[in-house]
Amino acid sequence: MATFRIKRFNPEKQAEPYYEEFQLEVPAGATLLDCMNLIKWTLDGSFSYRMSCRSAICGSCAVKANGHALLACQRQAEHIIDNDETITLEPLGNMKPVKDLVVDFTPFWDKINKVKPYLEPKEAPPEKERRQSQEEFLLIDDSSTCIMCGACYSDCNTLEVDDNFLGPAALAKAQRFVSDSRDSKTLERVKMLSEPGGIWDCTHCAECVERCPKPARPFDRIKEIMTVALDKGVHNNTGARHALSFFNSVKRSGNLNEGRIPVESMGFFNIPGLLSLLPVGIRMFLKGKIPPIIHHSIEEVDDVKRIFKELDQ
Amino acid sequence: MIQHDVVIVGAGLAGMRCALEASKELDVGLLTKVYPSRSHSGAAQGGIAAALGNSEPDSWEEHMYDTIKGGDFLNDQDAVEEYVKSAPRVIYELEHMGCIFSRTADGKIAQRSFGGHSKPRACFSADRTGHAILHALHEQLMKNEEKVKIYNEWYMHALIVDGDRCNGVVVSNIQTGEVEVMHAKAVVFATGGYGRIFKITSNAFASTADGVMAAFDVGIPMEDPEFVQFHPSGLYRQGILFSEAARGEGAYLLNGKGERFMETYAPSRMELAPRDIVARAEQSEMDAGRGVDGKDMIHLDLRHLGKERIMERLPQIRQLGIDFLGIDCITDCLPIQPTAHYSMGGIPTDKYSNVILDEEGTRMKGFFAAGECACVSVHGGNRLGTNSLLEAVVFGERAGKSVLEYAVGIDYGNVNEAQEKTRVLEKFEDVFQRDGSESYNDIRDEMKEIMMSHCGVFRDEERLKVCIETLNGLQERFKKGKVTDKGKLFNTEIYEILELGNMLSVAQLIATAALRRKESRGGHFRTDFPKRDDENFLHHSMVYGTPDGLVIKPKSVVITKHQPAERTY
Numbered sequence: 001m002a003t004f005r006i007k008r009f010n011p012e013k014q015a016e017p018y019y020e021e022f023q024l025e026v027p028a029g030a031t032l033l034d035c036m037n038l039i040k041w042t043l044d045g046s047f048s049y050r051m052s053c054r055s056a057i058c059g060s061c062a063v064k065a066n067g068h069a070l071l072a073c074q075r076q077a078e079h080i081i082d083n084d085e086t087i088t089l090e091p092l093g094n095m096k097p098v099k100d101l102v103v104d105f106t107p108f109w110d111k112i113n114k115v116k117p118y119l120e121p122k123e124a125p126p127e128k129e130r131r132q133s134q135e136e137f138l139l140i141d142d143s144s145t146c147i148m149c150g151a152c153y154s155d156c157n158t159l160e161v162d163d164n165f166l167g168p169a170a171l172a173k174a175q176r177f178v179s180d181s182r183d184s185k186t187l188e189r190v191k192m193l194s195e196p197g198g199i200w201d202c203t204h205c206a207e208c209v210e211r212c213p214k215p216a217r218p219f220d221r222i223k224e225i226m227t228v229a230l231d232k233g234v235h236n237n238t239g240a241r242h243a244l245s246f247f248n249s250v251k252r253s254g255n256l257n258e259g260r261i262p263v264e265s266m267g268f269f270n271i272p273g274l275l276s277l278l279p280v281g282i283r284m285f286l287k288g289k290i291p292p293i294i295h296h297s298i299e300e301v302d303d304v305k306r307i308f309k310e311l312d313q
Numbered sequence: 314m315i316q317h318d319v320v321i322v323g324a325g326l327a328g329m330r331c332a333l334e335a336s337k338e339l340d341v342g343l344l345t346k347v348y349p350s351r352s353h354s355g356a357a358q359g360g361i362a363a364a365l366g367n368s369e370p371d372s373w374e375e376h377m378y379d380t381i382k383g384g385d386f387l388n389d390q391d392a393v394e395e396y397v398k399s400a401p402r403v404i405y406e407l408e409h410m411g412c413i414f415s416r417t418a419d420g421k422i423a424q425r426s427f428g429g430h431s432k433p434r435a436c437f438s439a440d441r442t443g444h445a446i447l448h449a450l451h452e453q454l455m456k457n458e459e460k461v462k463i464y465n466e467w468y469m470h471a472l473i474v475d476g477d478r479c480n481g482v483v484v485s486n487i488q489t490g491e492v493e494v495m496h497a498k499a500v501v502f503a504t505g506g507y508g509r510i511f512k513i514t515s516n517a518f519a520s521t522a523d524g525v526m527a528a529f530d531v532g533i534p535m536e537d538p539e540f541v542q543f544h545p546s547g548l549y550r551q552g553i554l555f556s557e558a559a560r561g562e563g564a565y566l567l568n569g570k571g572e573r574f575m576e577t578y579a580p581s582r583m584e585l586a587p588r589d590i591v592a593r594a595e596q597s598e599m600d601a602g603r604g605v606d607g608k609d610m611i612h613l614d615l616r617h618l619g620k621e622r623i624m625e626r627l628p629q630i631r632q633l634g635i636d637f638l639g640i641d642c643i644t645d646c647l648p649i650q651p652t653a654h655y656s657m658g659g660i661p662t663d664k665y666s667n668v669i670l671d672e673e674g675t676r677m678k679g680f681f682a683a684g685e686c687a688c689v690s691v692h693g694g695n696r697l698g699t700n701s702l703l704e705a706v707v708f709g710e711r712a713g714k715s716v717l718e719y720a721v722g723i724d725y726g727n728v729n730e731a732q733e734k735t736r737v738l739e740k741f742e743d744v745f746q747r748d749g750s751e752s753y754n755d756i757r758d759e760m761k762e763i764m765m766s767h768c769g770v771f772r773d774e775e776r777l778k779v780c781i782e783t784l785n786g787l788q789e790r791f792k793k794g795k796v797t798d799k800g801k802l803f804n805t806e807i808y809e810i811l812e813l814g815n816m817l818s819v820a821q822l823i824a825t826a827a828l829r830r831k832e833s834r835g836g837h838f839r840t841d842f843p844k845r846d847d848e849n850f851l852h853h854s855m856v857y858g859t860p861d862g863l864v865i866k867p868k869s870v871v872i873t874k875h876q877p878a879e880r881t882y
């Protein structure tokens with residue numbers, strides 16, 4: 001017998017959500033979605049959530065189980081039951097709950113829309129198919145596996161503090177076109193994606209990779225866009241400069257010159273930007289967190305330089 | 314009242330392809346009960362057929378013959394001809410839109426073998442072909458958002474007709490529960506299949522016959538409902554699909570004794586015989602006690618393909634086995650059984666996707682249907698794998714073109730908004746007022762059980778009669794079901810009840826037509842009439858609802874190039 005502790009919410013009835021517990025004998029081989037259906041169909045018909053294909057391809061049934069987003073149809077219930085014989089179910093995060101486990105996907109889709117998620121071909125199409133090598137196909141194969149379930153969006157740490165961030169799913173979708181050999185707008189795309197809210201606002205926590213139920217792995221895709229952006233010379237933004245400064249600092253001295261990075265990130269001639277850093281700097285100084293003014297190289301700096309050389313950088 | 318030149322119900326491949334076409338000149342409303350990218354087309358794994366000849370020389374003539382032979386000669390050959398001829402063009406167009414495909418060494422669209430096709434003709438995107446096309450079409454709609462308004466999570470309840478003309482649909486917004494009338498010059502249904510009536514099925518929860526029954530309710534017959542396809546490789550007990558692509562790549566089917574039993578049933582094609590034949594072979598093995606461990610289970614063996622090929626060509630299938638069963642097909646066999654998969658029957662249309670009212674082909678004005686919910690019929694008694702994604706795209710586009718021809722320049726018909734709304738509000742009220750002595754869950758389970766055991770892979774008169782009797786009883790009990798959620802907000806329970814109502818009705822149509830067809834053809838197999846009988850049954854079934862119950866009339870099959878011949882593999 002397992003306990004399903006479910007976050008219930010129905011604004012037609014009460015303003016605040018609450019937790020309700022259901023006891024269920026989990027049948028052998030049952031998925032989490034099978035259990036949710038048993039609860040709905042035999043215990044409480046008003047329990048609401050989305051579902052459709054049952055085979056991890058339509059992306060409807062993403063929910064939070066024991067604090068983490070996953071696809072309910074894809075997981076054996078017995079694998080998620082915790083030590084107290086309990087599964088806690090909650091709606092996805094970073095989106096507004098509508099009822100029980102149903103959330104409002106509008107902002108999610110709005111952001112997908114923002115990345116211009118469609119091919120902008122180079123020239124008029126030939127009579128037959130455009131040629132694309134299997135290698136070129138493989139560059140967009142992973143991102144194309146995204147099922148728009150919202151699991152990454154739910155658990156994204158950046159989105160929790162910054163609504164403006166496009167989020168992992170939209171960025172993975174963007175990579176699908178940035179790296180498509182048939183697309184003509186690579187430069188425009190990476191410029192747009194380098195703006196605030198884009199790739200450089202990702203905090204690299206890789207939570208999205210953990211949560212992604214498919215091989216789409218958004219953070220890996222974000223890194224690919226970063227690489228293309230830098231290759232294309234799209235440096236003129238805080239994020240790219242930050243990354244390059246980081247890179248150059250390690251290359252020069254084997255560690256980070258924390259005094260220099262914020263300044264390089266902002267740009268030496270970006271006076272308002274630099275002034276905006278001052279209060280942070282002052283607070284850091286007052287708390288004794290200012291890095292040494294004279295930056296020292298680490299002892300093994302020659303090894304670091306050798307690594308960079310090996311990497312052909 | 315909401316108004317659009319054309320309202321399309323369903324946003325799978327057929328509905329979205331239609332929207333792209335119709336929106337060239339018309340204002341389009343596209344309605345779907347799940348988000349477009351969650352439509353069941355996305356579950357299609359194996360491929361989409363076209364005689365591109367990218368890996369071996371191929372021709373539309375061969376594609377045509379394979380399709381007709383696969384369909385056991387019940388296909389309308391004029392429609393098949395146009396359909397296979399359009400195939401290469403529509404696939405190139407998908408590629409031009411940005412759809413991704415696996416590639417050959419020289420960069421062309423890769424193609425592989427599929428059951429019943431004599432050439433490697435299935436264009437694919439790894440094992441997620443439907444998903445790739447569905448997303449590509451959705452992308453195009455996002456690009457054209459000012460021309461196509463998408464109503465996500467809206468449910469179509471009923472058609473609005475005035476004589477022989479269709480003027481719109483009555484719908485509700487699932488999020489808010491509000492009922493609305495959608496006034497339109499033309500309506501297109503692309504609502505997909507109805508496999509959910511069977512216990513073991515590969516279909517999504519959304520595949521519930523809403524479209525077919527809404528048409529039937531306004532007096533449109535249903536064509537060929539008795540033809541349901543059982544797919545040979547459904548995951549044991551769950552029914553979800555291991556694509557035929559697995560066999561296309563060379564997987565074996567083994568019985569409980571470890572034998573490749575297809576040797577006995579289709580020695581020349583073996584595992585790649587058409588689905589109806591393979592599914593029956595499996596069922597025969599299981600019925601004879603030769604299932605794995607004596608259960609209703611067969612083994613799908615991929616081990617000899619090797620890790621590399623499995624990882625490259627069938628990664629998602631492998632993952633499904635790991636997630637749902639904890640079995641890795643690189644090292645172990647996958648347990649499978651036949652699963653209800655595809656509905657050959659549906660709303661009768663001509664080859665222009667226009668819905669027809671009778672066996673003479675009289676058109677209903679302003680009403681079109683495409684995709685799995687329609688019966689053109691290009692598949693006849695049995696659909697070949699990879700032919701239905703193609704159908705959805707070809708006839709989705711065709712429906713769009715027909716809508717343009719019909720609706721540009723005409724006026725809206727008359728609609729009595731209040732009356733139409735009341736009709737549907739009463740449906741809701743009726744459900745809320747029931748006495749609650751029965752469980753909808755029990756009714757649904759019993760329907761699925763009886764359809765599987767009595768109207769499934771093998772049928773006979775006795776079983777079908779019991780099936781119809783049982784369904785009658787379930788209909789009565791349905792009127793007394795218990796509903797818990799009487800709210801308006803995202804009430805999934807009420808929609809499941811409405812869907813169950815549609816499923817019970819379509820199940821009746823299927824069983825009744827199956828009882829009447831005293832022969833075996835394609836997906837319909839009668840153990841009491843195991844032979845095909847062209848003399849008496851080389852015709853489509855048109856099932857009408859009349860005050861005296863269901864009436865079935867024959868509709869002739871269009872035969873142009875290929876006279877019926879014996880179907881052996």
Ligand SMILES: Cc1cc2nc3c(=O)[nH]c(=O)nc-3n(C[C@H](O)[C@H](O)[C@H](O)COP(=O)(O)OP(=O)(O)OC[C@H]3O[C@@H](n4cnc5c(N)ncnc54)[C@H](O)[C@@H]3O)c2cc1C
Pocket residue numbers: 322323324325326327328344345346347348349352353354355356357358359360361362442443467468469470503504505506515516517519520523524554556654655683684685686698699700701702703705
């Ligand atoms: C697991 C699986 C694998 C398959 N693999 C292949 C394959 O490899 N190759 C192949 O050719 N075919 C395959 N098929 C078959 C093929 O996928 C389908 O026949 C085809 O995709 C149907 O497309 P459609 O557009 O007609 O309907 P669907 O994609 O099912 O779309 C139906 C649409 O109608 C909407 N809808 C339904 N009812 C309502 C309502 N009441 N109100 C509002 N909206 C409604 C739904 O929301 C949905 O958007 C497969 C099928 C399955 C189940």
